[in-house]
Amino acid sequence: MWNGDYVFVVSNLVQKDFKVRYRNMSLGIFWSLLNPLVTMGVLTFVFTRLFSSQQKNYPIFALCGLIPFNFFSLAWSTGTSSLIDNASIIKRLAVPREVIPIATVLGNCMHLLIQVGLLSAFVIAFGDGLNRHWGWLPLIWTMEVAFVCGLSLVSSAINIYIRDTRYVVESFNAVLFWLVPVVYPFSYIPSRYREIYLFNPIAAVVMALRNILLEGSAPAASLVMKLCLSSSLILALGLVVFRRLKKSFYDYL
Amino acid sequence: MIEFVGVSKLFRHGGGAKLLRSFVQDLWQRRKVGTFYALHDVSFRLDRGESLAIVGRNGAGKSTLLSLVAGLAQPTEGRVMVQGRVAALLDLSSGFHFELTGVENVRLNAALLGMTRKGTAQAFDEILSFADIGDFIHDPVRTYSTGMLMRLAFSVAINVNPDILVVDEVLAVGDQAFHAKCLDKIEQLKRAGRTLMFVSHSSPLVRKVCKRALWLDHGQLIMDGIVDEVLDAYAQQPVPQAPA
Numbered sequence: 001m002w003n004g005d006y007v008f009v010v011s012n013l014v015q016k017d018f019k020v021r022y023r024n025m026s027l028g029i030f031w032s033l034l035n036p037l038v039t040m041g042v043l044t045f046v047f048t049r050l051f052s053s054q055q056k057n058y059p060i061f062a063l064c065g066l067i068p069f070n071f072f073s074l075a076w077s078t079g080t081s082s083l084i085d086n087a088s089i090i091k092r093l094a095v096p097r098e099v100i101p102i103a104t105v106l107g108n109c110m111h112l113l114i115q116v117g118l119l120s121a122f123v124i125a126f127g128d129g130l131n132r133h134w135g136w137l138p139l140i141w142t143m144e145v146a147f148v149c150g151l152s153l154v155s156s157a158i159n160i161y162i163r164d165t166r167y168v169v170e171s172f173n174a175v176l177f178w179l180v181p182v183v184y185p186f187s188y189i190p191s192r193y194r195e196i197y198l199f200n201p202i203a204a205v206v207m208a209l210r211n212i213l214l215e216g217s218a219p220a221a222s223l224v225m226k227l228c229l230s231s232s233l234i235l236a237l238g239l240v241v242f243r244r245l246k247k248s249f250y251d252y253l
Numbered sequence: 254m255i256e257f258v259g260v261s262k263l264f265r266h267g268g269g270a271k272l273l274r275s276f277v278q279d280l281w282q283r284r285k286v287g288t289f290y291a292l293h294d295v296s297f298r299l300d301r302g303e304s305l306a307i308v309g310r311n312g313a314g315k316s317t318l319l320s321l322v323a324g325l326a327q328p329t330e331g332r333v334m335v336q337g338r339v340a341a342l343l344d345l346s347s348g349f350h351f352e353l354t355g356v357e358n359v360r361l362n363a364a365l366l367g368m369t370r371k372g373t374a375q376a377f378d379e380i381l382s383f384a385d386i387g388d389f390i391h392d393p394v395r396t397y398s399t400g401m402l403m404r405l406a407f408s409v410a411i412n413v414n415p416d417i418l419v420v421d422e423v424l425a426v427g428d429q430a431f432h433a434k435c436l437d438k439i440e441q442l443k444r445a446g447r448t449l450m451f452v453s454h455s456s457p458l459v460r461k462v463c464k465r466a467l468w469l470d471h472g473q474l475i476m477d478g479i480v481d482e483v484l485d486a487y488a489q490q491p492v493p494q495a496p497a
Contacts, residue, residue, distance in 0.1 A: 003367060004364065005367075005370060008368075012365075016353060019357065020353070088348070089365065092344045092348065093341070093347060093365045164273050251264060
């Protein structure tokens with residue numbers, strides 16, 4: 001029986017991911033900033049110059065969509081292959097299997113934190129600055145992380161039995177990009193689909209961020225409720241499915 | 254305490270993992286995938302403080318048995334009961350990341366083996382001094398020799414202070430001096446009432462360390478008894494034929 005320290009194990013695994021990733025990069029965290037900045041620049045150019053969007057503060061509008069989506073797609077795809085990537089641990093150490101995908105998703109949070117810092121700097125420098133609704137942000141980000149953890153638990157476990165799961169995940173990511181208001185505003189969604197649309201936690205996160213950072217208003221209670229509901233549901237589902245599937249990991253690795 | 258009751262472990266040929274294509278093919282053609290017993294109807298009981306060796310040819314099921322004890326795999330049939338904390342040293346590099354330094358790996362591995370933050374801090378100096386690899390401890394593990402890696406891995410596993418220590422075949426790479434040190438430490442653990450399970454192809458070592466032995470062949474328990482008797486019988490077995 002393994003009865004060790006979950007927090008200690010997860011923090012060690014997260015540090016491992018972080019060290020391994022950044023030790024081989026000469027400019028370190030700079031790379032975490034470059035990608036969203038470049039995409040933001042491109043989107044801003046395309047939508048303000050070519051399509052002359054009326055959206056005020058387009059760069060911040062774009063970052064509010066890009067940062068949650070990029071975190072989601074990166075964390076989900078690394079989470080999906082996490083068990084295969086750590087096969088030597090699964091085959092040889094009795095550590096509870098759940099910690100592997102969860103630590104991998106949390107490892108991506110370092111990345112996310114840096115980008116959230118970038119977004120905050122943008123809002124303070126070029127936008128409306130701080131307001132009291134920023135107090136919502138920790139809850140909103142936590143729900144996104146919980147959602148990705150839940151999805152990764154399911155997909156990483158299935159990926160052990162069917163190795164091409166990660167390609168399905170990649171395609172799903174591509175579809176999801178268009179189910180989130182990254183490049184288009186929410187008002188483009190036909191009104192009869194809006195309620196359902198916001199059950200997608202990533203879309204809800206993007207909407208809430210724009211409420212707080214662009215409009216200076218609190219996110220609607222129904223929006224926050226939907227976000228919390230669907231994220232916790234997926235996390236719970238992930239833990240249940242994972243527990244059922246983990247018994248034969250050893251035989252399939 | 255460890256108890257196996259009628260334990261069998263069935264594996265599929267090819268490890269089971271599949272691409273979507275072969276799932277569809279199997280469904281379509283109703284193809285039966287070949288399976289084999291890595292362990293078949295094995296029962297034994299090991300009490301606290303006993304030291305057990307497992308001998309047998311390659312592929313006899315020794316490592317499968319250890320993986321069941323360590324809780325890595327589930328038996329297909331039968332029941333496995335294990336009481337107490339197990340530290341399993343089944344492989345040198347498991348849990349080690351080659352880009353991390355020795356120090357970082359010690360902490361990571363201790364955590365994976367189930368140690369607390371406090372326990373790791375307390376055992377830390379003891380682990381480093383037991384491994385005794387000098388300043389290399391601050392270098393990435395990919396630069397280590399096999400011997401150094403084994404010293405570090407063994408030293409973490411043994412200092413986790415397990416109730417049950419499971420060692421598979423890894424002692425062979427250490428030098429004489431380290432070997433002696435490990436045997437000392439194992440004796441200490443045995444005196445402290447810890448349980449030991451040990452796989453090795455070196456029969457002098459097995460005789461020295463263990464009182465009891467299991468002999469496995471093709472997943473079946475051939476003999477369970479005093480180490481000298483089992484090893485003598487194992488040594489006299491007819492020249493093995495290729496498995497049918």
